[in-house]
Amino acid sequence: MDFTLKIWRQKDAQSQGQFKTYQLTGIGADNSFMEMLDELNEHLIKNNEDPVHFDHDCREGICGTCSLYINGRPHGPQKAITTCQLHMRSFKDKDTITIEPWRAQTFPVIRDLVVDRSAFDRIIQSGGYISVNTGGVPDANETPITTSKANNAMDAASCIGCGACVAVCKNASAMLFVAAKISHLAQLPQGKVEAESRAESMVAQMDKEGFGLCTNTGACSVECPKEISLTHIARLNRQYYKAKQASDYIPDKEEIHEG
Amino acid sequence: MSMKFDSKTPGGPLEDKWSKHIFDIKLVNPANKRKFDIIVVGTGLAGASAAATLAELGYNIKAFCFQDSPRRAHSIAAQGGINAAKNYQNDGDSVYRLFYDTIKGGDYRSREANVYRLAEVSENIIDQCVAQGVPFAREYGGLLANRSFGGAQVSRTFYARGQTGQQLLLGAYSALSRQVANGKVQMFPRTEMLDLVVVDGHARGIIARNLITGKIVSYSAHAVVLATGGYGNVFYLSTNAMASNTTAIWRAHKKGALFANPCFTQIHPTCIPVSGDHQSKLTLMSESLRNDGRVWVPKTKGDNRIPADIPEDERDYFLERRYPSFGNLVPRDVASRNAKLVCDEGRGVGATGLAVYLDFEDAIKRIGRDTIESKYGNLFDMYKQITGENPYEKPMRIYPAVHYTMGGLWVDYNLMTSIPGCYALGEANFSDHGANRLGASALMQGLADGYFVIPYAIGDYLATRSYDMVPTDHPEFLKAEHSKNT
Numbered sequence: 001m002d003f004t005l006k007i008w009r010q011k012d013a014q015s016q017g018q019f020k021t022y023q024l025t026g027i028g029a030d031n032s033f034m035e036m037l038d039e040l041n042e043h044l045i046k047n048n049e050d051p052v053h054f055d056h057d058c059r060e061g062i063c064g065t066c067s068l069y070i071n072g073r074p075h076g077p078q079k080a081i082t083t084c085q086l087h088m089r090s091f092k093d094k095d096t097i098t099i100e101p102w103r104a105q106t107f108p109v110i111r112d113l114v115v116d117r118s119a120f121d122r123i124i125q126s127g128g129y130i131s132v133n134t135g136g137v138p139d140a141n142e143t144p145i146t147t148s149k150a151n152n153a154m155d156a157a158s159c160i161g162c163g164a165c166v167a168v169c170k171n172a173s174a175m176l177f178v179a180a181k182i183s184h185l186a187q188l189p190q191g192k193v194e195a196e197s198r199a200e201s202m203v204a205q206m207d208k209e210g211f212g213l214c215t216n217t218g219a220c221s222v223e224c225p226k227e228i229s230l231t232h233i234a235r236l237n238r239q240y241y242k243a244k245q246a247s248d249y250i251p252d253k254e255e256i257h258e259g
Numbered sequence: 260m261s262m263k264f265d266s267k268t269p270g271g272p273l274e275d276k277w278s279k280h281i282f283d284i285k286l287v288n289p290a291n292k293r294k295f296d297i298i299v300v301g302t303g304l305a306g307a308s309a310a311a312t313l314a315e316l317g318y319n320i321k322a323f324c325f326q327d328s329p330r331r332a333h334s335i336a337a338q339g340g341i342n343a344a345k346n347y348q349n350d351g352d353s354v355y356r357l358f359y360d361t362i363k364g365g366d367y368r369s370r371e372a373n374v375y376r377l378a379e380v381s382e383n384i385i386d387q388c389v390a391q392g393v394p395f396a397r398e399y400g401g402l403l404a405n406r407s408f409g410g411a412q413v414s415r416t417f418y419a420r421g422q423t424g425q426q427l428l429l430g431a432y433s434a435l436s437r438q439v440a441n442g443k444v445q446m447f448p449r450t451e452m453l454d455l456v457v458v459d460g461h462a463r464g465i466i467a468r469n470l471i472t473g474k475i476v477s478y479s480a481h482a483v484v485l486a487t488g489g490y491g492n493v494f495y496l497s498t499n500a501m502a503s504n505t506t507a508i509w510r511a512h513k514k515g516a517l518f519a520n521p522c523f524t525q526i527h528p529t530c531i532p533v534s535g536d537h538q539s540k541l542t543l544m545s546e547s548l549r550n551d552g553r554v555w556v557p558k559t560k561g562d563n564r565i566p567a568d569i570p571e572d573e574r575d576y577f578l579e580r581r582y583p584s585f586g587n588l589v590p591r592d593v594a595s596r597n598a599k600l601v602c603d604e605g606r607g608v609g610a611t612g613l614a615v616y617l618d619f620e621d622a623i624k625r626i627g628r629d630t631i632e633s634k635y636g637n638l639f640d641m642y643k644q645i646t647g648e649n650p651y652e653k654p655m656r657i658y659p660a661v662h663y664t665m666g667g668l669w670v671d672y673n674l675m676t677s678i679p680g681c682y683a684l685g686e687a688n689f690s691d692h693g694a695n696r697l698g699a700s701a702l703m704q705g706l707a708d709g710y711f712v713i714p715y716a717i718g719d720y721l722a723t724r725s726y727d728m729v730p731t732d733h734p735e736f737l738k739a740e741h742s743k744n745t
Contacts, residue, residue, distance in 0.1 A: 011328035029533045035539050055327065059502045059540050061641065062425055063331040086646045093417045110471060118448070121328050125440040129433035134312040134710045137382070141347060144401025154394040157426060170263065191392045226320055254547060 001027045001088055004096040005040065007052055012107040013116075019098075024088040027116065029089040034059055034066065037089055061085040061225065064160030067167070068113055069100040072224045074164035082225045102167035106174070106210050117163050120177060125146060126205035127198040128181040130191050149187050156184035158226045165220035165228075171212030176205050178221040179236035180228050186239055192227040196243035202238055270374040271348045274354075277333020278375040280672070281715055285722035292317035294726040296480040297717070298465055300452045300507055302329030304424070304431055304702055305685025306486030308709025313432035313484075314443035316714055321478055322435065322444050323467060325451040325502055330432040333488060333500040334705060337424025337442045338545035338638065339408060340416035341388075341509040341702040343381040348405050352379045352413040360411055361700060366589050368520070372672060380568045380711040381703050385417055387710055388516040391430040395419050402505035406550055407588060416699045421545055421637045426704055431709070452507045454739045455483060455681060456729075462681035463729045473741050477731035481724055482680045482717060485511055488725045489664035489686035491524070497661035498530060498543040506689050508668050516676040519689035520666030525696055527662030528594035531645055541660040544617075544638055544643055547592075549587045551622035552655070553632065554578050554594070556615050560605040566616055566654050577601055592695045595659035595685070602658070610657045618654035618663065663701060665692040673716035674708060680720060686709040 002025045010017030024043070027036050034056050041051035059063040070076035076086045091097065099113065107115040144195040145153075159180035166174050182199050184192030191198075214233060221230045269280045271710040278320045283714050286521045287295065299310040302324040308321040320390035326332060344357040357378040362369060383404070390394065395417050396404040405414040438444040448675055449470040456464040456477070464479040487507035512518050529544045556578045577597055589597075601607065608614050623631055628651060632639070639650045646656070668676045668683035670690055676683050685705040692700065729736070 003336075011517065015710075028537060031535045031537050032539070035537050038539055057331060057502050058333060058336045061324070061644075062338050062422065063333070063335050063500065064328075065326060065331050072727040080640075081644055081656050085641070087645070087647075089647060117327060117703060121330070121436065121439075121448075123444075124433065129437045131437065132390045132434075133315045134308075134387060134434070134611060134714070137386045138387045140345070140389040140395075141402050143389075146395055146401055146738075149396045149401055150394050150397040153392075154426075157394050157419075157429065158360050158422060160327065160425075184394065188394065190390055 001029055002092045003036070003091070003093070005096070005191045006096060006115070008100045009052070009112055010101075010109050017109065027088055029087070032059065032084060033070070033086040034084050045081060045194075053114045055114050056084055059084040062160060063191065064162040067102050067115065067162060067164070069077045069102065069167060071098050074102070074167045075225050080225060080227050082160070099120050102163050104166045104172035106172060107163060107166065115163075119211070120161050120174070122209065123174065123178060123202055123205045124181065127180035127201035128185075129221070130185060131194060143189050145188060153184050153187040156180045156187070156228065156232050157214065159228055160226060162225060162231070164223050164225060166211065168219045168223040169212065170217065170219070171215060172207070173213035173220070174206050174211035175213045176224065176228055176230075176238065177203050179232040182239055183235040186235060187221060195239050199236060199239035200243040203236075265671065266370065267673060268370070269672065271369060273375050273425050274371050277379055281574065282663060284673075284715060287722050289317050290705035295319065295482070295721050296728065297484060298323070298478055298480040299484045299486060300330065300465065301687070302326075302432070302435065302487060302708060303332035303486060303488060303685065304428055304705030305430065305687070305709045306332070306484070307431035307435045308706050309484055309486060309684055309713045310444055311431060311438050312710050312714045313717070314438035317443075320438070320444040321447065321480065323447045323450050323452060323465070325470060327448065327449055328436055329446060329448060330429060333503050334428045334541075334702070335425045336500065337702055338543070339547040340406065340418035340699040341384065341397075341427060342411075342415050342697070342699045343385045343417060343703065344378050344406070344415060345382055345385060346415075347403060348414045350413045352415050356413065357381060357415065361691070361697055362693065364697040367666065368523070370690045375480035375592070376712065377691050377704055380685035380707045383711055384703060384706045387432050388427055388706075391433060393419060393426045393430045395426075406463070406547060408547060411588075411697065412585075416547070418547070421635060425701060427706065431706070440465045452487070453510065453743045454513045455516075455678070456735050456739050457514050457678060458729050458733060458735045459465045461679045462468070464731070464736060466736070466743055468743070475738055475740055477736040479612050479729050479731050479736070481721060481728075482682065482684045484684060484713060484717075485668065485687050485728050486684040487687050489667060490521070491661050491664055492688060494524075494540050494661040496533065496538060498527065498541050501540060510684065511668060511676065511678065511683075513679060514678065516678045516681055516683070517669040518666070519669040520694075523665035523694050524661060525591060525663040525665060526595040526659045528591055528598055528659050529617065529657045530660035530662070531642065532573070532609060532656050532658040534610070542641070543662060544642060544657060545653065548617060548635060548638060548655075549594070550633070551626075552587065552617040552619050553621060554587050554615055554617055556601045556606040556608060556662065558606075562606075566608075566618070574677045575601070575606070590695060591698060598657070598659055614656035614658045614678050616654035617657045619650065620654070623651070650698030651691070663696055665689065665694065673719055674713055675716070675720065680724075682713060682717065
């Protein structure tokens with residue numbers, strides 16, 4: 001297959017970037033998108049040109065390292081996969097493919113298609129954990145958890161922290177990322193203890209990093225490679241509301257039921 | 260060159276060694292722990308759990324990873340599960356049985372004392388992960404679910420869908436993040452270790468490259484913990500991540516850390532076969548699939564009918580035929596060797612003839628498509644994505660691939676390499692899996708080393724050391740830095 005690639009090249013966060021066009025021929029349909037870029041880079045290196053910088057590592061869709069805005073969509077045209085799982089058979093021969101980095105002020109470009117997502121780490125550091133030390137914990141079967149709670153928690157926990165949700169959001173909001181962690185932990189008895197303070201501190205850090213506000217357009221969930229649902233944002237809002245109204249909040253049905 | 264090998268394995272009965280050792284080793288009191296700096300290289304299961312736990316104890320940690328975030332280490336890609344001798348299923352499991360299975364699976368080449376300890380602390384690992392909020396699979400009664408894995412006749416594998424490695428790593432990452440917030444861990448992402456610095460025979464620091472600026476920087480400490488994974492990527496194609504490049508343990512080896520059993524490489528039986536010649540890596544399908552999938556090839560050579568057209572009596576379920584008691588759940592090396600054998604006989608399937616079928620037709624009939632989907636949905640999706648074929652309708656094609664390395668840096672019972680003060684954890688060391696690792700035991704070993712072994716073991720060394728730091732303008736640092744700059 002032959003492709004025309006329009007790729008965003010940018011030296012660093014301070015420099016002005018621009019699109020550069022490359023022609024690539026003889027690409028196999030079974031090649032992954034990353035392998036296609038590998039081939040481009042081999043040509044560039046042979047011609048003494050600077051290779052295109054892009055993030056990637058596991059190439060199995062789980063580490064969350066790869067990014068890329070492909071033809072105007074994060075992780076490309078297909079649903080529920082990362083860029084590294086995209087194969088060239090998803091494109092037509094002679095297609096023009098436009099490749100850009102994640103676009104958000106909170107993810108500054110480091111070089112070409114590589115961005116800085118360390119804001120996500122700082123949000124987790126602000127409270128995305130259960131405060132237990134190693135050792136001295138109860139037996140794992142001491143606390144039964146219903147399959148539905150475990151499943152819902154797992155749905156949220158499957159977030160890979162790639163940042164597609166922020167990149168696609170017109171407000172560059174990180175609500176889906178933050179909600180996934182809060183919802184994962186808030187649904188488990190172990191995580192309930194700190195659920196409200198966690199919501200408060202993680203949201204505060206998210207705001208401090210400069211992520212935009214959520215206007216519930218839902219693009220984040222549509223483009224999420226792990227299909228994290230918007231309902232987790234609702235759960236985050238509820239936890240946050242509870243934290244803010246701690247003095248006089250009304251317990252929800254479930255909690256009354258649990259006594 | 261002659262060298263004294265002392266594994267420092269404690270005496271006494273196997274089952275008492277670890278508890279006796281914990282009592283016998285020297286302690287560093289809490290106030291003095293603050294006076295020691297420890298470098299941890301790698302933030303996978305072993306590195307992240309070690310960094311977090313050592314920081315909780317009070318040590319000052321500098322943690323390094325080449326990824327842009329510690330959450331992305333390649334432990335994240337482990338799919339199937341983690342073993343533990345909980346005997347929750349009441350099917351005859353015990354610490355001794357897990358120990359025995361591990362030793363036997365490794366062809367009696369691992370160090371018994373280390374493996375027994377591994378089996379002992381396996382139970383604590385599950386407790387710890389649940390306390391951190393790892394969403395393991397549950398039964399309807401709310402208790403933890405288990406499945407069985409290759410090489411075991413009991414059901415002792417805990418799992419979080421097909422993303423167990425991800426969930427365990429995110430648990431360790433959360434503990435690590437908490438310590439970063441507490442100021443006890445200084446995190447250096449996008450930083451790659453280039454060399455180990457040895458001063459007066461002891462590991463005293465590393466040289467590392469900042470992968471953004473290219474700058475080479477020296478870091479000094481009282482001990483260095485390498486949790487940098489295995490060397491699978493020395494092979495042309497493996498299931499390892501692209502940047503897992505083996506260099507850290509190689510540099511340590513060049514500085515004098517001895518390397519043990521480099522030939523012990525695990526060839527994983529259930530990998531998606533190679534297609535085309537520009538492939539950059541191989542993708543693994545969890546071997547948990549062998550719980551429900553049946554492995555077969557046509558009985559006759561060169562039978563290139565589509566699988567649905569091959570009648571039952573013309574199929575050779577070669578694992579079930581040769582190993583009736585384990586069936587499709589034989590250990591990995593046996594499954595791999597047999598798959599290669601039938602392909603060498605000319606009975607391989609697919610375009611290259613280098614593949615065997617992994618068929619779910621019977622399992623779907625027996626327990627239904629929905630159950631199969633809930634157990635393996637993401638693996639089936641991944642297969643479809645890569646091959647363009649639907650495994651609910653057509654059997655998967657699989658072939659063995661380089662996956663894990665049992666060999667690694669030689670370590671003693673305290674996980675110290677032959678360089679005093681330099682430790683190797685997880686896949687980077689050699690001690691626990693002998694000639695072959697059982698499925699779901701890599702996650703167990705990484706977390707055992709990080710959460711429950713190194714926090715005790717390192718004290719025995721540090722308690723004998725002075726608090727003085729080696730300045731980074733010491734000739735050994737300058738020499739190492741210089742050699743990297745030229």
